[in-house]
Amino acid sequence: MKQKRGPPQHDLQVLGLAWLAGLPGSVASLALVWTGDFSPKVQWTLTTLVVGMFLGVGLLVRERVMRPLHAVANLLAGLREGDYSVRGRGARAGDALGEVLLEVNALGDTLREQRLGALEAGALLEQVMEEIDVGVLAFDGEGTLKLVNRAGERLLGQSRSQLVGKGAGALGLTDLLEGPAPRRLTRSFAEEGGPYELRRGTFRQGGLPHQLVVLADLRLALREQEREAWRRLVRVLSHEINNSLAPIGSIAEALRDTLVQEPRPSDWEDDAKGGLGIIARRSEALGRFMSAYARLARLPPPMLADVEVDGWVRRVAALENRRPVGVRAGPALVLRGDGDQLEQLLINLVRNAVDAVQSAPEGGNVWVSWAVLSPGAVEVWVEDEGPGLADTGNLFVPFFTTKPQGSGIGLALSRQIAEAHGGGLRLENRPEGRGCRARLKLPLDTPGMAASQG
Numbered sequence: 001m002k003q004k005r006g007p008p009q010h011d012l013q014v015l016g017l018a019w020l021a022g023l024p025g026s027v028a029s030l031a032l033v034w035t036g037d038f039s040p041k042v043q044w045t046l047t048t049l050v051v052g053m054f055l056g057v058g059l060l061v062r063e064r065v066m067r068p069l070h071a072v073a074n075l076l077a078g079l080r081e082g083d084y085s086v087r088g089r090g091a092r093a094g095d096a097l098g099e100v101l102l103e104v105n106a107l108g109d110t111l112r113e114q115r116l117g118a119l120e121a122g123a124l125l126e127q128v129m130e131e132i133d134v135g136v137l138a139f140d141g142e143g144t145l146k147l148v149n150r151a152g153e154r155l156l157g158q159s160r161s162q163l164v165g166k167g168a169g170a171l172g173l174t175d176l177l178e179g180p181a182p183r184r185l186t187r188s189f190a191e192e193g194g195p196y197e198l199r200r201g202t203f204r205q206g207g208l209p210h211q212l213v214v215l216a217d218l219r220l221a222l223r224e225q226e227r228e229a230w231r232r233l234v235r236v237l238s239h240e241i242n243n244s245l246a247p248i249g250s251i252a253e254a255l256r257d258t259l260v261q262e263p264r265p266s267d268w269e270d271d272a273k274g275g276l277g278i279i280a281r282r283s284e285a286l287g288r289f290m291s292a293y294a295r296l297a298r299l300p301p302p303m304l305a306d307v308e309v310d311g312w313v314r315r316v317a318a319l320e321n322r323r324p325v326g327v328r329a330g331p332a333l334v335l336r337g338d339g340d341q342l343e344q345l346l347i348n349l350v351r352n353a354v355d356a357v358q359s360a361p362e363g364g365n366v367w368v369s370w371a372v373l374s375p376g377a378v379e380v381w382v383e384d385e386g387p388g389l390a391d392t393g394n395l396f397v398p399f400f401t402t403k404p405q406g407s408g409i410g411l412a413l414s415r416q417i418a419e420a421h422g423g424g425l426r427l428e429n430r431p432e433g434r435g436c437r438a439r440l441k442l443p444l445d446t447p448g449m450a451a452s453q454g
Contacts, residue, residue, distance in 0.1 A: 011066055018061035019054065026054040068097050075104050084112035135215035141208055143168040143177060155215060157190025176200070176213050184218070193217045241286065248282050251275040299413070302338030302420050309333040309378060313368050316346040323354050326367035333370070333378050335444050337421050342442075345417045345425075349382040349438045352411070356386025356436060364435060377423070377443050385435040389427060418442065 033046045071088060078086040086108065088101035129136050135155040138147035148156070148163050156163060156171065168174050175187070181200035188194065199214040255275045258268050265271070310329060317325040350366065357364045364385025373379045411427075418425040423442040430437045 011062060014065050015058055015062040018058035022054050022057055026050050068100075072100060072104060075101075075108070079104075079108055079111055082115070084108050084115065133217070135213075137173070137176070137213040137215070138203075139168055139177060139211045139213065141210070143174070145171065145173075146205075146210065152215075155189045155191050155193075173213075176215075177211060185215070193219050195219070248279050251278055299341075299416055299420065302341055302417075304336045305339060306334050307337045307339050307342060309335060309370055309380070312339070312342060313346070313370065313380065316343055316350055317368055319347060320350055320354055320366075323357060323366060325350055325354070326365060328367055328369035330370040330378075331372060333372070333444060335378060335442055337442065338417075341417045342421070345414045345440070346380070346382070348411065348414045349440065353382050353384035353386070353436070353438070356384050360386045372444075377441055380440040380442070382438040382440070383430060383435060385433065388429045388434055388436050 029050045030047060033043050033050070038046070075086055075088050078084075087105050093099060093102065129149040132149070133151055135152040136147070136149045137145060137152050140146050144165060144167050145163055146165075148160055153160055153163070156173075163171065168177055175185075176198060177200070181198055183198050185196040185198050186194060187196075189196075195218050197216045197218055199216070201212045201214075203210050203212055252275075255272055258264065258271055261268075310332060314327055317327050346368075350368065353366045357366055366382070366384045368380065368382050370378055370380040411425075415425045418440055421442055423440065425438065425440050427436060427438050429435070
């Protein structure tokens, strides 16, 4: 609703003040004219001159005051309309009006730079959105699609003109605006691909809330990870199997040569028994290796229950009988987790720490501690004063071990258990002295896992 414009109040005030300032002098002049010894002609002439000057000077003052203000108003209107090329003339320091015009011109320069920066940033953002291979969709508060990039067009199989302005329901995209985010989607789109990672955020445009939906195709990344996993698996399996097959093949060939000899050596039966024993042991070791791999691949999901951190740590420390394991108690905490799996995890870490100290000529201590280093998470440290870590690249590779009797699955299984609980595991050399530190981070509250178990 437009407001009715009244008369120009400021103009009238300036004019009124100008006339009021000149009124005493004009009245005095007229009084002298009409009380003096002048002819009527002169009196009327002087009266006309005084009244004309009175009115004219008032109008002149009004014009000199109001014209710069109108000029400033026009400059500001031009800036409001986006015309940043307008400039006020007469801008100079030391003059009140000149300083106003200087500030208006400076404001125009600032707005021009900001507008150019916004245009360049917008153009860059638009170019990035068009070039990235990730679908970007923007919906308003009513669920209407307002923006889609080129990857989104390919994903939905329609052009931008066909998509923009339609509701999420009409496009079959309602599920993108609902449910948790980020999450993985296995649904299909017009473009073959998937699975997809869905991420969602909010922003405001024109003062109204909008939702930004980002869909990333995980297919290529997952395939590359899958290929890398297969390469590592084949490398490990080939190494272990060849370690068993090579001596089995060599011994079998030697026994065959012995059996075909005429006459056979007098101790051929002892050689045969010894060779067959080696073959049996290597076969048994290969069977244990495959069983260990199957156990690593079939880790069941954790059965969540309350686990008291102090009791859990002290139980595991008491199981180690080769060397005392110290407990440096932290705060009293309870986390949600699978007690059996967490005990197995901590047993592996403590056992590795004790093994490291046992192998060090100077010996050393092993201790376990814990603390809350970040909100909602506890970090358990298993530290030793052994020789430390020489190579961290293969620590979590299944079946990689530097121990003569090691299986190579302890750390891999431990990290798998930690990640199944929503946490993580990493090993590092202790910065304050010799030895290694295993850092196990676990969430104190895992509502998402609890829901998945229900």
